[in-house]
Amino acid sequence: MLWIGGQFYPTPADFNREANSVGVSRRITATPKDLVVGETWVYLAHREAIAKTCPACKGRGVFTVESDQEDIAGEEWATLLGSGEVVVDCAQDGCRDGMRFAPAIFSAFIPTAIEQVVAEDCSEEEAEKLRKRGIEPVIVKRADEDVELPIEPVE
C-alpha cells in the first residue's frame, strides 16, 4: 500500500486526474519482496479520502454557543456577539470549511514495471540480479562538467 501525500495531491481526485492522463509513477525506497510485476495489486491510500460534513458545525465552519462560557470568549478562534452568544471557529478541532476527513484506500493498480536507478559502475552481474527480480536497472551517468539547461522564466 502506498500513501498519496496531500502536499502534491490535496485530494484523491487530484491524484486520479494526473494518473488518468500520464499514468502512475511512484518513487519507492525499497521493493517489497513478494511484489510480482504484472500480478500484484498495489493499493493507494490518502489521509483525506473520506470527507464528511462536520457534525459540530453542520458544514458551516463555525458554530454558536452561549457567551456565559467565559473561558472561551477571550480565545482568538471565538468571536463575541452582542446578542449574548459566541461564534466559535470550528477549525480548532480538525474541521476545515465545515468538513472533516478520514483516511481510506481510494484506488489500486498493478505495476507494469519497476525501475531502479543504479550507478554507472553497476556490474552486469548486479544488473542481472535485479532483472531476475523483475526490476529494470536504469544507469545514471554523472555529468563531467556543468551542463547548462535552457530555462526561461515564466511570467
Ligand SMILES: [Zn+2]
Ligand atoms: Zn466543523
